Amino acid sequence: MSQQTLAEKVGVTRQTIIAIEKDRYSPSLEVAFKIADVFGSPFEEIFNYQESEVI
Amino acid sequence: MDLSNRDFSYREQGLIASLFVTLIVFGGYFYSAFTKLALNPAMPSIAELIFVVILVIVFESIMQIFIRLKNTSQSEDERDRLIEKISYKYGYWVLSACTWFLLVQLLLDATFDHLTVFSTPSGIFHLLLLFFVLAEVAHFVVQLYYYRRGL
Numbered sequence: 001m002s003q004q005t006l007a008e009k010v011g012v013t014r015q016t017i018i019a020i021e022k023d024r025y026s027p028s029l030e031v032a033f034k035i036a037d038v039f040g041s042p043f044e045e046i047f048n049y050q051e052s053e054v055i
Numbered sequence: 056m057d058l059s060n061r062d063f064s065y066r067e068q069g070l071i072a073s074l075f076v077t078l079i080v081f082g083g084y085f086y087s088a089f090t091k092l093a094l095n096p097a098m099p100s101i102a103e104l105i106f107v108v109i110l111v112i113v114f115e116s117i118m119q120i121f122i123r124l125k126n127t128s129q130s131e132d133e134r135d136r137l138i139e140k141i142s143y144k145y146g147y148w149v150l151s152a153c154t155w156f157l158l159v160q161l162l163l164d165a166t167f168d169h170l171t172v173f174s175t176p177s178g179i180f181h182l183l184l185l186f187f188v189l190a191e192v193a194h195f196v197v198q199l200y201y202y203r204r205g206l
Contacts, residue, residue: 011132012132012133012134013064013065013066013128013130013131013132013134013135014064014128015062015064015066015134015202016132016133016134018062019134019205019206022205023205024204024205024206025134025205025206026206027133027134028133031133
């Protein structure tokens with residue numbers, strides 16, 4: 001699935017999908033659940049929590 | 056901050072255009088206003104200010120139309136709104152810090168009192184206008200920074 005298709009299905013821009021993939025944006029719960037729903041996978045299979053580095 | 060990625064989004068292109076127009080038009084206006092201030096500390100005419108505003112609107116409209124034609128997707132999402140919200144906070148801090156600096160300067164009436172910019176109504180008018188423009192520039196720059204660096 002292309003980033004553009006996923007973006008359209010979730011209702012965000014392609015740049016937001018790129019940012020999520022590159023770990024540069026943590027989506028809202030709503031968007032995160034929509035992404036999991038598009039892939040038909042459980043939420044925890046798509047996302048996992050990593051504590052961000054404190055600079 | 057990832058500057059190597061040149062894939063600028065529709066929003067980023069719009070911000071760069073707005074920043075460019077603001078810096079060029081107001082940069083030129085302030086350069087002319089502050090260099091003339093020592094010789095002629097009179098208030099600027101309304102026509103002069105209207106001309107600057109019209110110039111910004113015209114340039115901005117041309118650039119935004121061009122960017123819209125270039126980009127098929129022009130939607131906005133939660134990330135855009137969050138970045139914009141954060142950038143307003145920084146813009147507010149810039150405006151607030153600059154205004155407080157001017158207020159304290161006027162109140163103490165001391166440190167830079169010999170400068171025309173602090174001792175004439177025209178100078179203070181231009182400084183206040185400059186602070187608003189600086190806050191707007193901060194608003195654009197912070198958004199560009201967060202688009203590149205991520206949230």
